[in-house]
Amino acid sequence: MEKLDHIDRRILAILQRDASLSLEDLGERIGLSRNAVWRRVRALEESGVIRARVALLDPEKLGLGLTVFMMIRAERHTPDWLEKFTRATRDMPEILGAYRMTGDLDYLIRARVADVKAFDRLYKDLIARVELHDVSSSFVMEETKETTALPV
Amino acid sequence: MEKLDHIDRRILAILQRDASLSLEDLGERIGLSRNAVWRRVRALEESGVIRARVALLDPEKLGLGLTVFMMIRAERHTPDWLEKFTRATRDMPEILGAYRMTGDLDYLIRARVADVKAFDRLYKDLIARVELHDVSSSFVMEETKETTALPV
DNA sequence: AGGATCGCGGGAATTGTTCCCGTTTTCAAG
DNA sequence: CTTGAAAACGGGAACAATTCCCGCGATCCT
Known part of the structure; x- marks a missing residue:
């Protein structure tokens, strides 16, 4: 601050x-x-207020037409499950965001993939890396807003 | 592509x-x-593959310590409700992403605010601008991943 | 009011970008 | 294979932007 x-x-x-x-x-x-x-x-x-300068790419032009959210409930609530989950999401480049949440869903993942088929590969890859109790996935039909600009 | x-x-x-x-x-x-x-x-x-060059800021350093997701079901499913919703989210700078979804929740909002109090203001501001049938908000306890880098 | 501090703008050296041009590589047709 | 056309490369030079030094003026504190 x-x-x-x-x-x-x-x-x-x-x-x-x-x-x-x-x-x-x-x-x-x-x-x-x-x-x-x-x-x-x-x-x-x-001072780190400006964290980085980056190029933003157009996902459509890269053939990444589909945004997916995965709502997840964990199998086991242990430190090493969390550790494994964190590593798995870090290592999967299609996953853009992973969040530990309050409320009845434990984790939320935001990912960008080519299509439903590609999502299925991501899904299978993820459950192979870490046990998940319950996963519910939703596809984004329309992004009415998407920005990296924070309120200043 | x-x-x-x-x-x-x-x-x-x-x-x-x-x-x-x-x-x-x-x-x-x-x-x-x-x-x-x-x-x-x-x-x-x-060609537009590189869409923009931007500076990424540190939300913590700006006093924006809390990420919130709002799961929303719409009041009315009409074009002009959608239009109003879209404008509302565009005009609210704390809202970083707004997505129309498949599945039983209609819309998902990703926002960044200072704290729970600030979230409550955002919430009240949003429901004042557009009628929402059902809203369930979850706070992010930990962001285990957050990137703008797409898989290339 | 005086002195210290801070942020400003001008100038100049350094570094980076942009564009021209001649050469090399690639690729397809004979 | 060989050859010709097209595409991509690297070097050089002009131009532009960045970076840093310096002296000046505003502000603040006592």
Whole structure:
């Protein structure tokens, strides 16, 4: 939790939508010299507020047309089951998010695959790696929103 | 869906984890001149495979410590309900993802907020904007995985 | 009011990007 | 095989952006 002023927040708001702008352009937009902006950006990177700069790819163009959520209840509630589950999800690149939850479902997985057939392979691969008591999968028909931009 | 060779995929794999590398460095890693790499990256941008370059922020450092999922069943199943729902989620910056689903739950929302109190405000704000028949919210205790990197 | 601190902008060196051009590789047809 | 066309490569150079140094002005604290 860092102390950020209004200008820092405007910089973050812009960069988390488009990090390809030059410092010159960025400075122009917020009314500061390329230079002042550079110092602020560097500070935000060093403090870890800016965690990374990445390229976002288009899943459709990569043939990954289907988003799937898997609602999971665990077989056994032990530390080493959790450890195994964590490793399994980390090692499976189709899995984009894995969450331990409150409520009656224990875990939630968000994954991106080519199609239903590919999902079935993912499913079988997952249950081979870690025992699951109950799994209910839902396909996403439409993503009405999907962003990496946090509220600043 | 584009035709990508092995080198393109290696470039994408690197850039979707770290887009701050220079063309020189990138070329070195994959055994090509800065120049050949530049042409490939440009082609990937123009074809839309690379959708954007963005900065990823640390939610904890911004005081957004809580991820929430909301499982929703709709009040009415009409085009203009969907339209209203879509606009509502678009306009609420805490909502990072909104998905129309198969199965017995109609919609799923992924959101990031400061704490339970902030979630309650989000919840009340949402039900004020669009009528929901049934909402069940779960908090994320632990994110064992969370990535923007797609399998290439 | 004086002194210290902080953030700003200008300038300049360094580094990175972009584009041109000649060469090499690949691939298909003869 | 050999040959010709097309595609991809690397080197060089111009241009652009980044990075860092410095001096100035605003702000704050006593």
